[in-house]
Amino acid sequence: MTNAADMALSKTVSLQHFPSDFAWGTSTAAYQIEGGWDLDGKGPSIWDTFCHSKGRVFEGHTGDVACNSYQLWDEDLKCIQQLGLTHYRLSFSWPRLLPDGTTHFVNPKGVEYYNKVIDDLIANAVVPMVTLNHFDLPQALQDHGGWESPEIADIFDSYAQFCFKTFGDRVKFWITLNEPYVCAKLGYENGILAPGLKEPGTLLYLVGHNMLRAHSRAWHSYNAHFRGLQGGMVSIALNSDWAEPLDPGCSKDVAATQRYMDFTLGWFACPVFGTGDYPKSMRFRIEAKNLELGFTKGQRLPKFSEDEPKPLGTADFFALNYYTSRKVKDASSRPSELSFAGDQGTEAIIDPSWPVSGAYWLAVVPEGLRKLLKYIKETCNNPVIYITENGFSQIGPVKFEDIDRCQFYQDTLQQVSKAITDDGVNVKGYFAWSLLDNLEWSEGFSVRFGLFHVDFSSSELKRTIYRSGEEYAAVIKRYHTYTKLDN
Numbered sequence: 001m002t003n004a005a006d007m008a009l010s011k012t013v014s015l016q017h018f019p020s021d022f023a024w025g026t027s028t029a030a031y032q033i034e035g036g037w038d039l040d041g042k043g044p045s046i047w048d049t050f051c052h053s054k055g056r057v058f059e060g061h062t063g064d065v066a067c068n069s070y071q072l073w074d075e076d077l078k079c080i081q082q083l084g085l086t087h088y089r090l091s092f093s094w095p096r097l098l099p100d101g102t103t104h105f106v107n108p109k110g111v112e113y114y115n116k117v118i119d120d121l122i123a124n125a126v127v128p129m130v131t132l133n134h135f136d137l138p139q140a141l142q143d144h145g146g147w148e149s150p151e152i153a154d155i156f157d158s159y160a161q162f163c164f165k166t167f168g169d170r171v172k173f174w175i176t177l178n179e180p181y182v183c184a185k186l187g188y189e190n191g192i193l194a195p196g197l198k199e200p201g202t203l204l205y206l207v208g209h210n211m212l213r214a215h216s217r218a219w220h221s222y223n224a225h226f227r228g229l230q231g232g233m234v235s236i237a238l239n240s241d242w243a244e245p246l247d248p249g250c251s252k253d254v255a256a257t258q259r260y261m262d263f264t265l266g267w268f269a270c271p272v273f274g275t276g277d278y279p280k281s282m283r284f285r286i287e288a289k290n291l292e293l294g295f296t297k298g299q300r301l302p303k304f305s306e307d308e309p310k311p312l313g314t315a316d317f318f319a320l321n322y323y324t325s326r327k328v329k330d331a332s333s334r335p336s337e338l339s340f341a342g343d344q345g346t347e348a349i350i351d352p353s354w355p356v357s358g359a360y361w362l363a364v365v366p367e368g369l370r371k372l373l374k375y376i377k378e379t380c381n382n383p384v385i386y387i388t389e390n391g392f393s394q395i396g397p398v399k400f401e402d403i404d405r406c407q408f409y410q411d412t413l414q415q416v417s418k419a420i421t422d423d424g425v426n427v428k429g430y431f432a433w434s435l436l437d438n439l440e441w442s443e444g445f446s447v448r449f450g451l452f453h454v455d456f457s458s459s460e461l462k463r464t465i466y467r468s469g470e471e472y473a474a475v476i477k478r479y480h481t482y483t484k485l486d487n
């Protein structure tokens with residue numbers, strides 16, 4: 001530890017306000033860090049396909065090598081040790097374990113890799129949290145319709161059960177899917193992410209629905225067949241912005257803001273934590289748009305069938321990914337083509353007073369996190385919440401003295417602490433995105449979110465801690481000191 005006493009972050013954050021069993025983690029995702037895209041029997045994922053097609057990703061970057069965590073896991077482990085993490089969230093590459101996505105063939109090398117990762121974490125007293133699928137669907141499944149196909153729910157369930165069986169003796173925190181909102185909207189509405197389809201106003205609802213069905217199946221399987229023996233928890237990671245009306249005195253903006261929250265968080269949170277169905281405003285607006293546009297080709301927003309496991313109650317905790325906030329303006333009377341934005345009837349704006357980090361969409365609004373946490377407490381039945389992602393990006397020349405990112409973490413942790421102590425929100429953990437600089441999806445390696453810098457220009461892919469990493473380590477260390485004294 002470099003001179004912990006001098007670290008501003010560790011001094012400023014009121015650490016006694018974090019519960020003594022608070023989880024301090026970082027998050028990563030397989031495709032963004034692993035590389036080894038075709039090594040040792042791994043099958044391709046839709047992200048391999050996407051990056052290998054021209055013009056999809058910034059300057060043709062791919063995850064073929066990325067941080068090479070597949071071969072450099074020992075280096076990642078050193079980073080984890082250096083931060084003193086209590087928890088580490090990683091994702092499994094589904095096609096590394098099951099090359100064609102199904103359990104007909106298991107890749108033993110993939111099992112061996114994740115066994116080593118999990119065993120090393122546990123040997124170092126780091127609790128693993130595993131996401132079963134973070135965007136990288138096996139290409140073989142995509143070839144059969146992927147998330148558009150109703151069969152995907154059963155196939156995902158088999159994959160999940162395989163993972164529970166193989167790793168569940170040691171893994172007690174499971175996330176089925178990462179950000180169904182992002183996967184559906186960016187993958188099928190505007191095509192920025194794999195599989196890169198642009199079918200506005202239609203496919204995203206179908207895909208989101210099948211993701212919820214898949215998640216529900218897996219949770220019910222865990223509940224029925226594994227929970228008794230393994231005693232773990234299963235959830236789904238939901239991303240959401242926090243939204244406020246552009247003009248708080250304008251009732252149309254206020255209503256539009258509620259719609260924004262409904263179409264972002266509520267789309268997935270309502271079925272799982274709320275009413276068991278999509279938000280009323282979604283049903284209402286989509287129905288009204290169908291009439292207005294004369295859309296008659298069936299349901300755009302599907303119904304949950306009576307004949308299969310229900311989504312309601314299928315999360316043992318709330319896994320929240322929060323990055324940013326928006327001001328919202330009513331746009332409900334604007335004529336529109338069939339689209340998600342048209343259905344929503346909102347316009348989302350970045351307040352000019354908010355600093356923007358090195359990603360065009362990421363306005364820095366730490367107090368939005370506190371408000372969102374309170375909103376989740378109030379609308380989702382006061383769940384246990386783990387903040388499974390939150391972070392700050394750099395672009396351009398690398399700054400190792402990343403003071404702005406230090407400030408960001410300081411302000412954010414202050415807000416989390418207030419949410420716990422002043423608002424009584426049951427936050428049990430915080431996972432910084434990300435352990436390492438990595439492949440930021442369609443932005444390639446140009447956007448850096450790591451607490452460790454990765455030198456992508458050299459084949460060693462050397463990891464070097466940023467100032468923000470040192471400060472995060474100091475926070476964790478100080479926290480542990482307190483618990484030791486408390487005991």
Ligand code: GBH
Binds near residue numbers: 192323433440
């Ligand atoms: C997370 O998604 C991902 O889980 C993680 O893999 C990723 O690296 C991390 O964030 C950082 O981006 O183009 O205006 O539609 C974050 C949520 C929401 C961020 C959509 C990008 C694009 C906004 N994402 N957003 S827009």
